[in-house]
Amino acid sequence: MIRLRTNYRHDAVYLYPIRTPPERARALFVAMLTRANALRQRAEFYNSLTANCTSTIVRHVSSLVPGRVPFSYRWLLPGYADRLAYDLGLIDTDVAYDSLRVRFRITDAARAVGDGAGFSARIRAGLMR
Numbered sequence: 001m002i003r004l005r006t007n008y009r010h011d012a013v014y015l016y017p018i019r020t021p022p023e024r025a026r027a028l029f030v031a032m033l034t035r036a037n038a039l040r041q042r043a044e045f046y047n048s049l050t051a052n053c054t055s056t057i058v059r060h061v062s063s064l065v066p067g068r069v070p071f072s073y074r075w076l077l078p079g080y081a082d083r084l085a086y087d088l089g090l091i092d093t094d095v096a097y098d099s100l101r102v103r104f105r106i107t108d109a110a111r112a113v114g115d116g117a118g119f120s121a122r123i124r125a126g127l128m129r
Helices: 002-008 022-041 053-064 078-087 097-103 107-113 119-127
Strands: none
Touching: 002 107, 002 119, 022 053, 053 078, 078 097, 107 119
C-alpha cells in the first residue's frame, strides 16, 4: 500500500508511531486483522464518508477505548487525520506538529527504495536516523 501511494500515485505518506501501551497496540492490530479476514468472507464497499481508511481505524480505536476519538470532520476527511491524532495525543506531541510531519514523512525514502527488497525495513531504518 505504501509503495502504491508513494511510488505510483505520488502521494505524500507519513509513518507516525502511535502512543499507546503495547497491549493496546496489539489488541488494535488483532482487531484490524480480524476485520480484514471478515472482509475476505464478506466484502464491503468503500465509502468516502462512512467507511474510509481513517473512519475504520477510528472505529477500532473507539471499540478499545470508548470516547477516545470524538466525532470530528477531520476523521471524515483523512487529509486532516494526522492533525487530529496529534491534537488528541495519539501520536508524539513532544515536538511541534510541523516538525513531526517532517520527521515522519517517508515519501522520499519509499521512492528511493523503489521496488527493492526489504521495502518496509529500509523505510523504518531511515526513520531511526
